[in-house]
Amino acid sequence: MKTGIIIVDHGSRRTQSNEMLEEVARLFGERFTATYDIVEPAHMELAEPSIATAYAACVKRGATRIVVCPFFLGPGKHWTGDIPRLAAEAAVGHPGTQYHVAMPLGIDDLILELLFKRANHCKGNGFECDSCRGTIRSGDPAIAAKLLAEGTGHAHDARPTDAQGMQVCSSCPYSKAISEGAKFVPAALQPA
Template sequence: MPESHPLPCPAATGLIIVDHGSRRAESNELLLEVAEAYRQHSGWAIVEPAHMELAEPSIAMAFARCVEQGAKHVVIFPYFLAPGRHWHQDIPQLAAEAAEPFVGAGVTHVVTPPLGLHPLMLRVIDDRIREGLGAGDR
């Protein structure tokens, strides 16, 4: 896989990586690892994890943390494969509710598309299949 180059962080921009959330702590911990790995990879100073439901931090909590760290614009990235109801409806609504207390301070936000069928996803699928096939040889 070719080396990826981090996206430069615009000034005063925070990033929230949001997943569905789970009752299983180990599932929620994965998002913390993803957020930290992205922070280290990208160099973005403000990267916060959030769970849409069932666990904390919530989108509202993560949004507030971004603003507390100086964000004037918050990018909300749904860590989802498919653009279903959560992406079209639930996350934008929760993001708008989270942003409401900060509108007077000029804080803006955007919800990005989910992972979806990005060309690199095909390589990830190939890698996972290779790992699975290799595991059968052990």
């Protein structure tokens, strides 16, 4: 049996979020092509490709077994119910195929390393990088008090926004890549 991989996230109305998963799937396919040469991205809802579309693409490329890998941290209702149901519905249209839903990302040394890396980004920028400065994410008491008093809980500052309304900055690896028109490639997924 030839195995296909579907990496599935929730899906978003924000193009950059969907494109990030698609880039993760592409990079996974490049890195692990010797083991899994059929890799497709999917969004559970709100965007294409759907799980059904990705499943059909895997089958078209020769897969008879599909491993659906949730790009989710915990074992919530999407992992226990929604994703398996969507995979089962997709499989009905492709007799002779089997699917299996993998565990979510969960607790893993690599997740712990990533959390450490994110915390060190804050620390290394003196807890005031461009991605948070002027927003409620910064923890600045004056900003928090103002936004809480307004009842919005959202920061509206003067930093530029992209086409999706996301603020762009110069030090955050996500928004910097987006503001330059590039796709963010996490270091752990960059080709060796």
